[in-house]
Structure formats: C-alpha cells, structure tokens
Amino acid sequence: MNTKNPDKVVIVGGGTAGWMTASYLKKAFGDRLSVTLVESGKIGTVGVGEATFSDIRHFFEFLDLKEEDWMPACNATYKLAVRFQDWQRPGHHFYHPFEQMRSVDGFSMTDWWLQDGPTDRFDRDCFVMASLCDAGRSPRYLNGSLLRQEFDERAEEPAGLTMSEHQGRTQFPYAYHFEAALLAKFLTGYSTDRGVQHIIDEVQEVKLDEHGWISHIVTKGHGDISGDLYIDCTGFRGVLLNQALGVPFISYQGTLPNDSAVALQVPLDMKTRGIPPYTQATAQEAGWIWTIPLFGRIGTGYVYAKDYCSPEEAERTLREFVGPEAADVEANHIRMRIGRSEQSWKNNCVAIGLSSGFVEPLESTGIFFIHHAIEQLVKHFPGADWHPQLRAGYNSAVSNVMDGVREFLVLHYKGAGRNDTQYWKDTKTRAIPDALADRIERWQVQLPDSENVFPYYHGLPPYSYMAILLGTGAIELRPSPALGLADSTAAQKEFAAIRDKAQFLVDTLPSQYEYFAAMQKLP
Ligand SMILES: Cc1cc2nc3c(=O)[nH]c(=O)nc-3n(C[C@H](O)[C@H](O)[C@H](O)COP(=O)(O)OP(=O)(O)OC[C@H]3O[C@@H](n4cnc5c(N)ncnc54)[C@H](O)[C@@H]3O)c2cc1C
Numbered sequence: 173m174n175t176k177n178p179d180k181v182v183i184v185g186g187g188t189a190g191w192m193t194a195s196y197l198k199k200a201f202g203d204r205l206s207v208t209l210v211e212s213g214k215i216g217t218v219g220v221g222e223a224t225f226s227d228i229r230h231f232f233e234f235l236d237l238k239e240e241d242w243m244p245a246c247n248a249t250y251k252l253a254v255r256f257q258d259w260q261r262p263g264h265h266f267y268h269p270f271e272q273m274r275s276v277d278g279f280s281m282t283d284w285w286l287q288d289g290p291t292d293r294f295d296r297d298c299f300v301m302a303s304l305c306d307a308g309r310s311p312r313y314l315n316g317s318l319l320r321q322e323f324d325e326r327a328e329e330p331a332g333l334t335m336s337e338h339q340g341r342t343q344f345p346y347a348y349h350f351e352a353a354l355l356a357k358f359l360t361g362y363s364t365d366r367g368v369q370h371i372i373d374e375v376q377e378v379k380l381d382e383h384g385w386i387s388h389i390v391t392k393g394h395g396d397i398s399g400d401l402y403i404d405c406t407g408f409r410g411v412l413l414n415q416a417l418g419v420p421f422i423s424y425q426g427t428l429p430n431d432s433a434v435a436l437q438v439p440l441d442m443k444t445r446g447i448p449p450y451t452q453a454t455a456q457e458a459g460w461i462w463t464i465p466l467f468g469r470i471g472t473g474y475v476y477a478k479d480y481c482s483p484e485e486a487e488r489t490l491r492e493f494v495g496p497e498a499a500d501v502e503a504n505h506i507r508m509r510i511g512r513s514e515q516s517w518k519n520n521c522v523a524i525g526l527s528s529g530f531v532e533p534l535e536s537t538g539i540f541f542i543h544h545a546i547e548q549l550v551k552h553f554p555g556a557d558w559h560p561q562l563r564a565g566y567n568s569a570v571s572n573v574m575d576g577v578r579e580f581l582v583l584h585y586k587g588a589g590r591n592d593t594q595y596w597k598d599t600k601t602r603a604i605p606d607a608l609a610d611r612i613e614r615w616q617v618q619l620p621d622s623e624n625v626f627p628y629y630h631g632l633p634p635y636s637y638m639a640i641l642l643g644t645g646a647i648e649l650r651p652s653p654a655l656g657l658a659d660s661t662a663a664q665k666e667f668a669a670i671r672d673k674a675q676f677l678v679d680t681l682p683s684q685y686e687y688f689a690a691m692q693k694l695p
C-alpha cells in the first residue's frame with residue numbers, strides 16, 4: 173500500500189469494460205491521471221451484438237461524442253423497447269418500452285387498464301412506443317428531430333447528473349444496439365488519442381505486498397507494470413480481484429439457472445428485412461433467443477440452462493430459428509458466470525464488467541453495470557488515505573444494482589405464463605429471493621410504485637415492473653378497489669389520447685431502415 177494520491181491507474185482487459193473505463197477516466201481527469209491499459213492479444217473478448225439502456229447516452233455525452241461520431245462506426249441502431257415473444261403463450265408478444273407511465277387521478281394507466289382497459293393489449297393501451305415498435309418506426313424524423321417533442325413538452329434534462337440522479341425525472345425514448353467489438357475499437361482510438369497507454373500483452377502474475385495490496389503485475393513481454401489503482405476488466409476470469417485477491421463470487425444460479433449461450437452474427441439484407449426498433453427475446457424450450465438488429469446484420473443467440481439443454485441442441489435450435497442465412501456462420505459457445513463478486517473493490521483493485529458480476533442479458537444490463545460502476549468509481553475515487561468509507565460506498569452501490577436487477581429478472585420467469593416444458597414448470601416452483609416473494613404478493617393488489625419495488629437504485633423504474641407483470645401474465649393482478657368507485661372518464665380520455673398520439677407518430681415517422689438509409693445516403 174502506498175500513501176500518495178493515486179494518480180496512476182492500470183486497467184487489465186480490453187473488452188467493452190476496459191475501454192469504456194479508460195476513455196471515461198481520461199475524460200474525467202485528463203493529464204492529472206495516468207492510465208495504462210493492458211490487454212491480451214490472445215484471450216478474446218465476449219463481444220456479442222449488444223443492446224443497452226437509454227442511460228448509455230450520458231456516457232457518450234460525457235465523452236463529447238455525438239451519435240454521428242460513433243454510431244456508423246459501430247453499426248448501431250435504435251432500440252425503443254424489448255419485445256418479449258411467446259413468454260405468456262405461443263403467438264403472444266408484449267413490449268417493455270422506454271416510456272414513462274402516465275397517471276390519471278393518482279393512479280397509473282396500468283391500474284386503470286386492469287379496471288377498464290380498452291383492449292387486451294395493455295402495452296399498446298398504456299404506451300405509445302408499443303405501436304411504434306409494431307410498425308417498425310424510427311424515433312427520429314428524417315430531419316433528425318426527436319419524436320419526444322411530439323408528446324413530451326417538459327424542459328430539457330439538466331446536464332452533469334449521474335444515472336441514479338436522472339431516474340424519475342424524464343424518460344429518454346430510446347437506447348442503442350451496437351457491435352460491442354466495434355465500440356471497443358472506437359474507444360481504443362478515442363482513449364489512445366487522449367493519452368491512454370495501450371499495451372498488448374498477457375498478465376502472467378499479480379504480485380501483492382505484505383498488506384495484500386497489488387504492488388505490480390507481471391506481463392509476458394513488457395515485464396513488471398505498476399500503478400496505484402488496478403482495474404480488473406478481465407471478464408469472467410477475474411484475474412486480479414477473484415484469482416489474485418481471492419474475493420469470493422456469489423452465485424445467483426439458484427434463482428437464475430441460465431448459465432450458457434450460443435451466439436451467431438448473421439448478415440442480412442436490411443432493405444428487404446427492415447430494421448426492427450427493438451431487441452427481441454423469444455422464449456424457447458429451455459431459455460430464450462435474443463435478436464439484436466444492427467446495421468447490416470443481426471446479432472442473435474440462445475441463452476439456456478445446461479441442466480435442461482445440451483450445447484448441440486441449443487445450436488441446432490438457434491440455427492433453425494434464424495433460418496438458411498445462418499448456415500455458413502460460425503457459432504460462438506459461451507459459459508456464463510452468473511452472480512457477483514462479494515465486493516467489487518478490495519484494497520487497490522476494482523473489478524468492472526464481467527469480473528465484477530453478470531446476469532443473463534435478458535434486459536441488456538451488462539453495459540449498464542459497467543457504466544454505473546465507472547460513474548460510481550469517479551464519485552468514490554480514492555485519495556491518499558484510501559478512506560475505507562469511499563470503498564464501502566462504492567461496494568454497496570454496485571452490489572445493490574446487481575441484486576436489484578436479479579430480482580427484476582427473476583420476476584420475468586416467475587411471471588411467465590409459459591408452462592409447457594420442465595424448464596418452464598420449474599420456474600414456478602424454484603425458490604426466489606424472500607423479499608421478492610413478499611413484493612409479488614403486494615403487487616397482486618397494488619401495482620409496483622416507488623415505495624414497493626427493490627429499495628435501492630438499480631436502474632429500473634416501477635413502470636418496468638408493471639410492464640413485465642402485465643406482459644408475462646401468470647401472476648394474478650387485481651385492480652385497486654378504489655377504481656371501482658371512481659369516475660373513469662378522464663382515464664378513458666387518456667387512453668384515447670395515447671391511441672391518437674401513437675397513430676399520429678406511426679403515420680408521420682419514417683421506418684428505422686428509411687432513417688438509417690437516409691443518414692448513410694444509401695440508395
Ligand atoms: C451471451 C452474452 C450476451 C450479452 N449481451 C449483452 C447485451 O445485449 N447488452 C449488454 O449490455 N451486455 C451484454 N452482455 C454483457 C457484455 O458482453 C459485457 O458486459 C461486456 O462485453 C463487458 O465484457 P468485459 O469487458 O467485462 O469482458 P471481456 O469482453 O471478456 O474482456 C476481457 C478482456 O480481458 C482480457 N484478459 C483476460 N485475461 C487477461 C490476462 N491474463 N492478461 C491480459 N488481458 C487479459 C481479454 O483479452 C479481454 O480483452 C452479454 C454477455 C454475454 C455473455
């Protein structure tokens with residue numbers, strides 16, 4: 173352990189986590205912080221097609237990057253929602269959108285919908301976005317203006333807030349899909365242009381001092397490398413935090429059994445196929461298949477539990493799902509470590525990315541975890557005394573985010589109407605976190621609100637829980653008794669307003685393909 177102000181950071185790992193961290197720290201601290209990134213030229217990154225939270229825009233804004241600077245380089249597209257296909261029953265779908273839930277007379281539109289919804293599609297009745305997704309629309313007009321102005325007159329968001337400070341203020345209407353490997357490449361250029369030292373080499377040993385702090389790392393070709401603060405971005409291996417410092421890993425597998433994935437990157441003709449403005453999660457016999465539309469191809473993969481499905485069976489299912497375009501594409505099989513490190517920051521080592529923790533990508537939370545961890549690291553950055561309260565604050569913020577997201581994901585399976593295979597039957601009998609079981613009982617009579625969801629910041633607003641509860645369909649929900657006595661005229665007017673706004677937007681917005689074709693001046 174040293175006692176000077178930490179001003180030399182060594183990052184190990186050059187995946188999404190490593191490069192997002194390097195670029196953010198450099199932007200935050202400039203030349204006052206030296207940043208070195210060491211990545212192996214042999215050990216690959218996870219790098220599958222990636223879907224995100226809308227909050228990721230704050231990351232790009234922080235780096236002073238505009239969409240036109242990075243999106244074309246990463247084959248990026250817009251994401252308005254996650255579309256859940258066949259989770260309630262075959263042929264059924266619903267959306268979890270980026271759209272704040274409206275309220276009338278103190279009750280959310282989903283409360284009113286349970287009492288007296290106009291159709292059997294809660295998502296289309298309560299959210300404008302569901303209709304835009306069904307119609308394949310872009311969230312921007314061809315002149316670049318954003319649809320938000322069409323239905324939200326609230327003032328622009330203030331700049332300089334963290335994600336947790338933004339929550340509950342406004343809801344930005346879209347997130348992004350992009351190729352993770354291309355983003356890492358783009359951020360490599362961004363970071364090295366601003367002074368990050370980039371070393372391609374393998375870390376063979378991590379040396380500790382007599383207090384158990386990292387004194388230096390030993391590389392194959394560049395000898396010893398030392399810093400004050402070490403950031404472990406080595407993915408599922410957790411080379412520094414788990415292996416060298418011995419921090420235990422808390423598995424979530426008992427409640428989230430999916431531990432494997434097989435992925436394909438499939439080129440497709442977007443002109444004939446279009447570019448759907450959503451991530452799709454299609455329920456399968458032993459898990460679900462993601463479809464992420466990128467510019468020029470799709471990223472797709474089957475997330476499954478190996479206790480219920482072999483890798484060969486999973487690959488066969490995925491290839492049949494995609495069709496003939498997947499025939500010559502090589503499959504990438506991935507084992508996933510599900511859970512989180514007991515603490516993500518120990519002594520002078522902070523793990524960010526898969527080494528810190530990971531849950532299956534059903535709600536696209538991997539990059540959100542990274543972004544959140546980086547913001548928290550800057551907020552809790554150590555001084556010369558390495559005050560333990562800064563570390564403790566960081567560790568509880570990071571653990572809470574992952575524990576909260578775990579609850580949210582478990583809800584998807586507990587709530588799924590699907591019950592046709594052993595895998596889905598077991599989702600109804602498997603133990604779930606006690607607190608979630610209590611919350612579900614409460615939600616059956618009082619829909620999620622800020623008072624009764626997981627009590628710490630974890631990125632997901634109460635309306636996200638409403639969307640999953642109503643969309644998955646197996647948990648019986650009752651309308652509030654108060655609404656049986658209330659006058660529903662204003663609520664019916666609001667349902668009509670949502671329908672009219674959705675129709676207007678569907679009629680006036682371009683398709684997502686038209687939008688990107690125009691941006692990239694394609695014929
Ligand atoms: C199947 C799947 C689907 C996913 N989908 C999404 C999604 O849609 N949205 C989302 O937000 N997130 C998603 N994620 C999560 C996301 O991919 C990761 O959070 C993200 O890629 C970060 O990975 P990483 O940088 O932590 O690790 P990795 O990509 O594994 O990178 C690890 C790095 O460490 C280096 N390294 C390892 N050991 C050494 C060593 N000894 N010496 C030097 N270097 C070393 C490697 O070379 C590599 O550069 C998904 C993950 C999986 C598994």
Ligand SMILES: N[C@H](Cc1c[nH]c2cc(Cl)ccc12)C(=O)O
Pocket residue numbers: 224225226227228252253254268269270271339343344347535631632633636
């Ligand atoms: N922090 C929020 C989280 C959020 C709100 N709505 C959605 C919808 C989907 Cl599909 C994922 C995350 C969220 C944000 O990103 O805006």
